[in-house]
Amino acid sequence: MRVDSLDFLRCPYCGGRLSLVDSLFHRASGDEIHDGILGCHCCIFPVVDGIPVLHLQTAATAARDHVQAGRPELARRAMFGLDDDRLSDAFEAVAASPVSTYRDIVDALGPAFEGGYFLYRFSDPTYIVAQAVVRATAAAVLGGTRRAIDLCGGSGHVTRSLLGLSSPPPVLADLYFAKVWLARRFTAPGCEPVCVDGNAPLPFARGAFGLAMCTDAFMFIWTKRQFVGEMARLIDGQQIPGALLIGHAHNERVWSPSHGNPLTPAAYADLFETIEPRLFAEAGLFADVIGGGRLDLSRRDGADVLDRDPALTIIATRHPGVFAPHALPPLAPALGEFRINPLYAIEDGDGGRARLRLRFPSDDYEQEYGACRQYLPDEITVERSVIDALPTRVAAGPLADLARRRIALDLPKRYY
Ligand SMILES: [Zn+2]
Structure with missing residues (x-):
């Protein structure tokens, strides 16, 4: 440290x-x-x-x-x-x-x-929404100089999307040592890992952060009211308002795999005592992300829309730059290296071509993340030379097309 x-x-x-x-x-x-x-x-x-x-x-x-x-x-x-x-x-x-x-x-x-x-996290539907929402919010509130914290961030997949957005490195906090250790080595190199119990007061100074976030974990926190109060404390008292972001919180009204102890949308909103949050149904954000144009955080989802979505994104901020439409970033050179998405098996095809076939690690995976079929084709044939040129940092020509379709991914070095 x-x-x-x-x-x-x-x-x-x-x-x-x-x-x-x-x-x-x-x-x-x-x-x-x-x-x-x-x-x-x-x-x-x-x-x-x-x-x-x-x-x-x-x-x-x-x-x-x-x-x-x-x-x-x-x-x-x-x-x-x-x-x-x-x-x-x-x-x-x-x-x-x-x-x-x-x-x-x-x-x-x-x-x-x-x-x-x-x-398989980097192409799952939950991740691509979290990545887009986190990047848009962080770019708006951090101003390149403030620090972000990813709470209960596991092995740092979403933390990775914060790298390069601000000069102080993001803090990754999680209960499990092995996860933050893996994140520092592979998934979010340069982050500051800390082992933290999310059911206790958070071990950070008031106002130390411009963004406090937690994705895909909040429904497993028992002390939810304390956790939200603590998140608000971490961004409190700064001249420029910060943001508090809870991504992929399961909805108590709709069953989902690994359900946890979720609340209803109205009950989630009630946890925020000092700042009014905005709740988003994840289906709308997902449609924006796979549409590829812009992520519209100016939308206001009604109670009926929130009630029937299995998962919610919650943002609380007084920063004027967050609840607005955000252009999704264009394809950029890899932070790590472009490689074929590990969900694809690579097989020999005819005439110097390779056949990529989508195959899921288990039926459970397919049930939970099957919505990835909306952007990942079952099968695609590419020139073998495109595969042989991997890994590479810059995606051009046919590789750029694969990268835009998430068939090739910007993965951490030595990922698999
Ligand atoms: Zn003490």
């Missing part, structure tokens, strides 16, 4: 500033803290492999004891949740290899790790 991150980190329980306890075991160099103990007025927290762990769950307290005893490698083991020595050794060999991919490391974390469908 960067030493200057201590400017915006606070103890979740006493609200006090945190500082490195010099008298206890630590490894630091220049402006980076690799391992050590952070102290406030009331307790101490470990920094494990450069990631501050600001909660007191079982693994965190075990890791703290290991760091205090000068055993940072055991602290990391505890945070990865690999109790079995054989599994741990195998995982550490994969993690230590510079050529390991995101997929290799998820596989090495074993079945206990909620790897799920993250490999």
Whole structure:
């Protein structure tokens, strides 16, 4: 972690500033803290492999004891949740290899790790809406100089869409160490990862952010009222208004896979005590995104439209630039590298051509994300030379067409 991150980190329980306890075991160099103990007025927290762990769950307290005893490698083991020595050794060999991919490391974390469908995240319908809404909102409110935070951001797929929009790097907060560790290495390189319990007060200073967001996770938070109050605190008191964004919150009125503990649209709105939110039915935003022209955040969806949509996007802001139509960005050079979408199998076709065939990892995936058929064709034939030229940073000619159709994706380096 960067030493200057201590400017915006606070103890979740006493609200006090945190500082490195010099008298206890630590490894630091220049402006980076690799391992050590952070102290406030009331307790101490470990920094494990450069990631501050600001909660007191079982693994965190075990890791703290290991760091205090000068055993940072055991602290990391505890945070990865690999109790079995054989599994741990195998995982550490994969993690230590510079050529390991995101997929290799998820596989090495074993079945206990909620790897799920993250490999396919960059083209799923939920993601493409979140990416567009987050980029439009962040570009409007951050002004290139303010910081954003992605709360419960998992392994950083949506955090990735914040990279390059502002000079201070985005903060990625999640309960699970393995996820934010993966994000820093692959999915959102340069982000500031922090381990945080979303059901506790958030360990950040008032007004430290221009954008506080949470996508595809809010229905799993039990303390929803506290969470929204905390998000509002994080963007409070700035001269230019910030924004609070909750993406893909399931609707209690409509069943959906991995339902969580959702609320009705009206109940979500009631959580906001200091600022009136605007709710969007995700179907309308999805139609905008696959239409490819503009994302219209000036729309006002009526109660009937909200009530029948399985998922909602909620934005609260007094910034004048957010509730407006936003042009969707044109195809740009890759942040990582263009490769074929992992949902496609590549087969040999006739006469030096390749056949790409859409195939889903499971029936469950197809049921949850089948709407991707609206933009991903079942089958397409391309010149083999287009595939052979991958990975590449710039998409031109036929590759640009594949990229616009999400058959080729701008993926993190060494993703799969
Ligand atoms: Zn404290």
